[in-house]
Amino acid sequence: MNEKGGSLLLAEFDAKFPYDYSAGRYASYFLKQLRDHKRIMGIRCPKCQKVFVPPRPACGYCFVKNGAWVDMGDEGTLWGYTVVQFPFLDPMTGVERPIPYGYGFIALKGAATRLQHFVTASDLNKLRIGMRMKAVFKEERAGNMLD
Numbered sequence: 770m771n772e773k774g775g776s777l778l779l780a781e782f783d784a785k786f787p788y789d790y791s792a793g794r795y796a797s798y799f800l801k802q803l804r805d806h807k808r809i810m811g812i813r814c815p816k817c818q819k820v821f822v823p824p825r826p827a828c829g830y831c832f833v834k835n836g837a838w839v840d841m842g843d844e845g846t847l848w849g850y851t852v853v854q855f856p857f858l859d860p861m862t863g864v865e866r867p868i869p870y871g872y873g874f875i876a877l878k879g880a881a882t883r884l885q886h887f888v889t890a891s892d893l894n895k896l897r898i899g900m901r902m903k904a905v906f907k908e909e910r911a912g913n914m915l916d
């Protein structure tokens with residue numbers, strides 16, 4: 770029963786999706802830099818100078834191919850966030866993520882875009898828009914956004 774008195778449909782099954790796919794040239798470079806050097810890389814538009822993180826092949830403002838890679842550092846500002854209270858399967862792991870947890874948009878210094886990621890503080894109730902954030906890298910990195 771849900772909170773409105775209705776029933777939820779529940780279907781249990783095992784599913785296997787045995788495939789790999791390429792992240793593409795730009796995302797692959799981004800993920801390799803995370804994994805191998807703990808670097809968050811953006812890419813700069815040669816025309817308007819906007820920097821995009823995560824990187825994308827072309828500038829959506831100027832419609833030109835992006836050019837130079839930029840090391841964004843590991844600090845930013847919390848631009849928006851939510852504290853997730855409802856359990857659901859984490860698409861990165863296929864298992865339910867323990868709740869509550871924070872998820873936010875981080876503005877890295879110099880970036881024209883916001884990086885979405887899990888966010889935390891000593892207490893989730895202390896998360897505030899505008900607070901300084903620092904990336905925490907795993908010791909054992911696998912080349913994905915959870916690194």
Ligand SMILES: [Zn+2]
Pocket residue numbers: 814815816817818819828829830831832
């Ligand atoms: Zn541009």
